[in-house]
Amino acid sequence: GQNIDQPTEMTATEGAIVQINCTYQTSGFNGLFWYQQHAGEAPTFLSYNVLDGLEEKGRFSSFLSRSKGYSYLLLKELQMKDSASYLCAMVNSGTYKYIFGTGTRLKVLA
Amino acid sequence: GAVVSQHPSWVICKSGTSVKIECRSLDFQATTMFWYRQFPKQSLMLMATSNEGSKATYEQGVEKDKFLINHASLTLSTLTVTSAHPEDSSFYICSARGASGSPTDTQYFGPGTRLTVL
Numbered sequence: 001g002q003n004i005d006q007p008t009e010m011t012a013t014e015g016a017i018v019q020i021n022c023t024y025q026t027s028g029f030n031g032l033f034w035y036q037q038h039a040g041e042a043p044t045f046l047s048y049n050v051l052d053g054l055e056e057k058g059r060f061s062s063f064l065s066r067s068k069g070y071s072y073l074l075l076k077e078l079q080m081k082d083s084a085s086y087l088c089a090m091v092n093s094g095t096y097k098y099i100f101g102t103g104t105r106l107k108v109l110a
Numbered sequence: 111g112a113v114v115s116q117h118p119s120w121v122i123c124k125s126g127t128s129v130k131i132e133c134r135s136l137d138f139q140a141t142t143m144f145w146y147r148q149f150p151k152q153s154l155m156l157m158a159t160s161n162e163g164s165k166a167t168y169e170q171g172v173e174k175d176k177f178l179i180n181h182a183s184l185t186l187s188t189l190t191v192t193s194a195h196p197e198d199s200s201f202y203i204c205s206a207r208g209a210s211g212s213p214t215d216t217q218y219f220g221p222g223t224r225l226t227v228l
């Protein structure tokens with residue numbers, strides 16, 4: 001079967017670094033996306049990993065280990081506006097559909 | 111680039127009426143559009159995949175006669191919730207994938223439509 005799991009909530013302080021983990025199980029894997037979603041808004045694209053390793057984009061980085069079924073999103077120099085839900089989504093290699101995790105609600109405190 | 115719009119952004123309707131939601135890709139051609147539903151504090155659940163010029167493919171448990179999808183052009187897909195009931199109240203989000211040919215091309219999401227059925 002397919003399963004994707006991430007923590008429900010996390011809290012961090014402005015200026016700090018936070019790591020949001022995502023683990024998945026699937027019979028066919030073709031990449032993993034991270035999206036940011038503010039309440040009541042649509043998700044916005046953050047990153048895509050299909051090969052093992054770290055992808056860096058400014059304050060955000062995403063890591064993938066296919067052998068471990070594991071990814072994380074790293075947010076540096078946290079800002080208040082980073083308070084949002086972060087969704088990981090794996091791409092099924094058979095259907096190419098996105099399977100979303102439940103999302104991690106991140107609260108950034110002053 | 112890669113902007114997707116949805117209309118309306120919110121709608122309130124009476125039980126038993128039908129509601130149409132439009133999804134448009136504004137600056138690219140979308141061969142495939144997806145419709146998701148999201149309940150409060152839950153993740154996005156794929157309802158159906160829509161390819162331009164062909165019938166939509168519905169996920170298990172989604173009634174195709176209740177959620178009518180039309181993808182008449184490369185920039186427009188519509189979702190009609192027929193005979194809406196309070197349990198259909200949700201946040202409906204569409205996404206669009208470009209026409210470059212790769213199935214793993216990024217999906218770009220519309221801003222969502224908040225449907226409340228009284």
